[in-house]
Every structure is written in C-alpha cells, then in structure tokens.
Amino acid sequence: MxxxxxxxxxxxxxxxxxxxxxxxxxxxxxxxxxxxxxxxxxxxxxxxxxxxxxxxxxxxxxxxxxxxxxxxxxxxxxxxxxxxxxxxxxxxxxxxxxxxxxxxxxxxxxxxxxxxxxxxxxxxxxxxxxxxxxxxxxxxxxxxxxxxxxxxxxxxxxxxxxxxxxxxxxxxxxxxxxxxxxxxxxxxxxxxxxxxxxxxxxxxxxxxxxxxxxxxxxxxxxxxxxxxxxxxxIGSPPMNLFNGVFSERAGLPGVQCDELWFPLPKKWHPGAQNCAGKPVTLGLRPHDISLTDPGTQPAATLRLLEVTGESSLMHIDWCGFPLHVQCAGRVSAHVDTPVYLQARSEGIHLFDAQSGQRLAESDS
CATH class of the missing domain: 3.40.50.300 (P-loop containing nucleotide triphosphate hydrolases)
Known part of the structure; x- marks a missing residue:
C-alpha cells in the first residue's frame, strides 16, 4: 500500500x-x-x-x-x-x-x-x-x-x-x-x-x-x-435545475420560478434574507419531486413514462421547465395528460445564477 x-x-x-x-x-x-x-x-x-x-x-x-x-x-x-x-x-x-x-x-x-x-x-x-x-x-x-x-x-x-x-x-x-x-x-x-x-x-x-x-x-x-x-x-437521473429569483410569500422565503413558487427550508433562510428579486438557480433531485393532488402549484404535463418494474421515471414539462421525476413502483398516469407535483422542500439545493457555485447554507 x-x-x-x-x-x-x-x-x-x-x-x-x-x-x-x-x-x-x-x-x-x-x-x-x-x-x-x-x-x-x-x-x-x-x-x-x-x-x-x-x-x-x-x-x-x-x-x-x-x-x-x-x-x-x-x-x-x-x-x-x-x-x-x-x-x-x-x-x-x-x-x-x-x-x-x-x-x-x-x-x-x-x-x-x-x-x-x-x-x-x-x-x-x-x-x-x-x-x-x-x-x-x-x-x-x-x-x-x-x-x-x-x-x-x-x-x-x-x-x-x-x-x-x-x-x-x-x-x-x-x-x-x-x-x-x-x-x-x-x-x-x-x-x-x-x-x-x-x-x-x-x-x-x-x-x-x-x-x-x-x-x-x-x-x-x-x-x-x-x-x-x-x-x-453526479446522480442518475441528473438533478433538475430551475432558473428563478428569491421572493417571499406571507413573510416566508422562497424561490419564484416563473409560475412556480418553492418555499425554502430553514437552512436556506439566512442566505435568502434581503435578497428578493435576486436571480438564483434551484435544484431538486428526481426523487425529491412526487405526484400529488391538485393544489397551489400549476399542473405539469407528462411527456414520456419509463417503467422498469421497481420504479417509474417520468419525463415532464412543468411550466416550461423540462424535468425528471422518479417514483417507486408504478404510476397510473398517461402521456400528454396533466399531472400535479409537489417538491420536498428539504431536498432543495441553491446555486448562484451566474457562477453556478453552491450557495452557503446554515448548519442550524
């Protein structure tokens, strides 16, 4: 050795x-x-x-x-x-x-x-x-x-x-x-x-x-x-990236990506304060997005469904953002039909919009 x-x-x-x-x-x-x-x-x-x-x-x-x-x-x-x-x-x-x-x-x-x-x-x-x-x-x-x-x-x-x-x-x-x-x-x-x-x-x-x-x-x-x-x-399928800006709703920090709005977990709050309107890139792994019932987010469109048996990979258009969503098991959805999605806020990653570098997060 x-x-x-x-x-x-x-x-x-x-x-x-x-x-x-x-x-x-x-x-x-x-x-x-x-x-x-x-x-x-x-x-x-x-x-x-x-x-x-x-x-x-x-x-x-x-x-x-x-x-x-x-x-x-x-x-x-x-x-x-x-x-x-x-x-x-x-x-x-x-x-x-x-x-x-x-x-x-x-x-x-x-x-x-x-x-x-x-x-x-x-x-x-x-x-x-x-x-x-x-x-x-x-x-x-x-x-x-x-x-x-x-x-x-x-x-x-x-x-x-x-x-x-x-x-x-x-x-x-x-x-x-x-x-x-x-x-x-x-x-x-x-x-x-x-x-x-x-x-x-x-x-x-x-x-x-x-x-x-x-x-x-x-x-x-x-x-x-x-x-x-x-x-x-690193990651297969790769991480989904959304171009957006910092924004707040009812005093809660989040990221506005065109029609989509993602609330941020506490670890990102310090970096998001006083940054309203500042460009940012938001990342979500395919397994951190899941199917849900109609809610506050706009509907997405299923473009392609790949079923391997133990999991399903959906290719989706969500308000103009192409993304992958990976679910365990099989899903009852059809191509070119509306689907509703929710993101796991703890799975959010934030990157500088220009350099692409990861933003600092709080350890608390």
Whole structure:
C-alpha cells in the first residue's frame, strides 16, 4: 500500500494544456475514483501516474519519494487497461505470469501467485486457455489477475468495464470492490460512469476541463454538490435545475420560478434574507419531486413514462421547465395528460445564477 501525492501537476501537448496545475492526495489504502466527461483530463492524469506520459510541471510522490523520472516498470504500480492488452499467443496463466517471468521470479512462486489470484477472480479453471477462447468479462479478469500477482503498491484502472454489457459491469464492479476490501491496495480508478464512481469509491474526484471541481466521499458530493456541473453529473437521473429569483410569500422565503413558487427550508433562510428579486438557480433531485393532488402549484404535463418494474421515471414539462421525476413502483398516469407535483422542500439545493457555485447554507 502507498500514499500518492500530486503537487502542482500539469500536462501540456505543445501549446495546449490538457491538465491544469492541480494538487491531489490519494490516501494509503483508499479507493479513489476520477470521474468526469470525455476530455476532462482524468485518463491523462492516470497515465502520468503510470509513467506512460511525462509531467509538464509539478511532482508526483509515492510514499514521499518523487517518481517523475522513474520508468513505468520501476514505479511499483500496476495498470489495468480498457482494452485488456493481453498477449494473444499466451495462455491465461502465461499472461498473468508474464511480468514475473521478466523479473525472473522463481517458477514455483509464479505458479503459486497465479493460482491464488485466479481463485480470487474465479478464473482458475481457465488458466490453460488462450485469450481468443474467453469472453470479454473473462479477459478483463485476466487483466486484473496480471496486475494482482505483481502485489504492487498502487493499482490503476482505466475505464476497465466500459466494453462490457450491463450485467457483466455489475458483476465485475462487485469483484473489483471485493478485491480492494481483501487486499486494501491503494487504487485509482478512472470512469465517466457516475454509478461506478458512487458504488466503488471511498473518495470521488470530479474533473472538468483539466481541473478538479470537487472531491470528497460519494454521499458528500451527492448531497452537497459544489456547483451545477457536479449536481448534474453526479446522480442518475441528473438533478433538475430551475432558473428563478428569491421572493417571499406571507413573510416566508422562497424561490419564484416563473409560475412556480418553492418555499425554502430553514437552512436556506439566512442566505435568502434581503435578497428578493435576486436571480438564483434551484435544484431538486428526481426523487425529491412526487405526484400529488391538485393544489397551489400549476399542473405539469407528462411527456414520456419509463417503467422498469421497481420504479417509474417520468419525463415532464412543468411550466416550461423540462424535468425528471422518479417514483417507486408504478404510476397510473398517461402521456400528454396533466399531472400535479409537489417538491420536498428539504431536498432543495441553491446555486448562484451566474457562477453556478453552491450557495452557503446554515448548519442550524
């Protein structure tokens, strides 16, 4: 296990800076997930850690020792690629043992480590097969096993599940988490899938345009997104956003969004005082909006209904605001008919209308 530190690390290709100077500490034994849209710099950051790319600025420290100029083979870091990168002419056992053969590890030790890793990953019955005889999920397990037998200080995963179907992704996600819980090796995992990030991570690092936008434990980021980008990116379906202004009704602070008015819970009252007419962006998670009987809010229109069995996802137009509403079970509503909604006030998030940054709330 190891502690990894990035100090003012940046990466440029010619005049194009794809990774802005950033600081990041990856704690010993943690499972850190780098998440963000394509082009945000997360894979570049992983390749810098692996030594596949050289840093343009800054330092990378492994257990307080700089490794900027170390060759990839000398960093004690193992990487699992999206494309598996298996040798097609070698068997599963030979692929897993390849690095140990290069390092001239005794054969008995090679066989012992390969068998142990294969049993952990459930591929011990495949050791004599060639990669062409394996499914995508089995090939990814072999790639994980090849990394596992090295007993590295750090594991790096570069979107390892993106080529697999949904069922296999779920199974391998559980296996990756199980392996981490068993060995507690410091792990850095790159993905654009926020569900993978939420389910795997001890710490999530959200990236955009080469910057770190927010980092913290998964529920902290989900419950208190730093800005509207994080609010929309973390969560599936994404958070609904309403453009509005602060207003009051009968002395109660709220937000007016065209025809809609949302009363604010007490935690937002200090920031809303004396702000009447000031623009603000209000956020609500899909599960914080529910169906109700006709009341004070105008009717909405159901545009599309997706039923998965255990839940229903409604695509709705509410006074010109497109939004998602997620309900447990099944709903008796029909497309292009009026529905009435209510928002759970405690689920309201507020963001600055211009910068998109989260507004401060009272802890009381």
């Amino acid at each position: 190891a502690r990894v530190e990035l100090v003012k690390v940046a990466k440029s290709y010619g005049k194009q800076q794809v990774l802005k100077p950033l600081d990041l500490t990856i704690q010993d034994g943690s499972f850190t997930v780098l998440v963000g849209p394509s082009g945000c710099g997360k894979s570049t950051l992983l390749r810098l850690l692996a030594g596949l790319e050289s840093v343009s600025e800054g330092e990378i420290l492994l257990d307080q020792k700089q490794i900027n100029n170390h060759d990839p083979a000398d960093r004690d870091i193992a990487m699992v690629f999206q494309s598996y990168a298996l040798y097609p002419h070698l068997t599963v056992a030979e692929n897993m043992a390849f690095h140990m053969q290069v390092k001239r590890v005794p054969k008995a030790e090679q066989q012992s480590k390969v068998l142990q890793a294969a049993k952990v990953l459930g591929i011990d019955h495949l050791l004599k097969r060639l990669p062409k005889d394996l499914s995508g999920g089995q090939r990814q397990r072999v790639a994980m096993g090849r990394a596992l037998v090295r007993s590295p200080k750090v594991f790096l995963f570069d979107e390892p599940l993106s080529n697999l179907d949904a069922q296999l992704r779920m199974e391998l996600r559980a296996e990756i988490k199980s392996v981490h819980q068993q060995f507690r090796t410091t792990t850095v995992y790159v993905t654009h899938d926020q569900i993978e990030a939420m389910t795997l991570a001890d710490c999530i690092v959200v990236m955009k345009d080469g910057f770190i936008v927010q980092q913290g434990d998964p529920l902290e980021i989900y419950d208190r997104p730093a800005n509207t980008f994080v609010a929309r990116f």
